[in-house]
Amino acid sequence: AEDQQETALGVNAFAVGTLARAAAELDALLMHYSTDFVFSGTAAAPYTEFDRPEPQSVYAQSKLTGEWMAADAPKHYVLRVESLFGGPHTRSSTDRIADAVLAGTPAPVFVDRVVSPSFVTDVAGASAHLMRTQAAFGVYHCVNSGHATWHEVGREIARLLGKSDASLKPISIRDVVLRASRPKFAALSNAKLAQAGYAMPPWQDAMARYLATRAGA
Numbered sequence: 001a002e003d004q005q006e007t008a009l010g011v012n013a014f015a016v017g018t019l020a021r022a023a024a025e026l027d028a029l030l031m032h033y034s035t036d037f038v039f040s041g042t043a044a045a046p047y048t049e050f051d052r053p054e055p056q057s058v059y060a061q062s063k064l065t066g067e068w069m070a071a072d073a074p075k076h077y078v079l080r081v082e083s084l085f086g087g088p089h090t091r092s093s094t095d096r097i098a099d100a101v102l103a104g105t106p107a108p109v110f111v112d113r114v115v116s117p118s119f120v121t122d123v124a125g126a127s128a129h130l131m132r133t134q135a136a137f138g139v140y141h142c143v144n145s146g147h148a149t150w151h152e153v154g155r156e157i158a159r160l161l162g163k164s165d166a167s168l169k170p171i172s173i174r175d176v177v178l179r180a181s182r183p184k185f186a187a188l189s190n191a192k193l194a195q196a197g198y199a200m201p202p203w204q205d206a207m208a209r210y211l212a213t214r215a216g217a
């Protein structure tokens with residue numbers, strides 16, 4: 001996205017606008033997914049849907065523009081997710097940490113980036129609930145409950161895998177060269193989603209369920 005800005009806007013924004021117009025013409029519902037990257041990451045408490053977005057990268061700007069364009073569909077949900085894990089591809093940060101723990105190799109983990117991990121199974125459940133109940137349309141934060149640094153997430157992964165002696169390599173976000181700026185404090189509040197009737201389980205519970213699934217695969 002940072003290197004191909006026009007393509008990023010085309011995929012993350014203008015294509016969403018096309019879908020929104022089609023949904024409006026058909027009186028259909030549009031379900032769109034966005035990201036915690038729309039925030040600056042300087043907050044001290046989990047972001048709510050009412051906090052002002054301050055994107056810090058081309059990617060984040062393209063996703064925020066996509067949110068605005070999704071709103072062209074009268075019936076729309078924009079679900080902000082982050083730090084996704086689960087599904088069949090096992091390429092998430094969670095999987096990289098779990099693979100390193102199981103292999104006995106050092107797992108680099110941020111000690112100063114705070115996230116609210118999102119299990120795709122729970123995100124799918126929340127999506128289905130909103131569509132089924134026709135809850136108020138708009139933006140929702142769809143993450144598992146709670147938040148932690150990646151180092152804390154790594155320790156929980158090691159505990160769940162029975163590898164208390166796992167080697168976690170603490171790193172700071174300021175010491176890593178990243179192509180796109182990431183929000184340092186990226187925790188999201190899912191209180192609005194709970195008020196709509198869907199309480200997301202704690203991220204620790206979600207992590208335990210996912211790792212159990214991985215072990216049985």
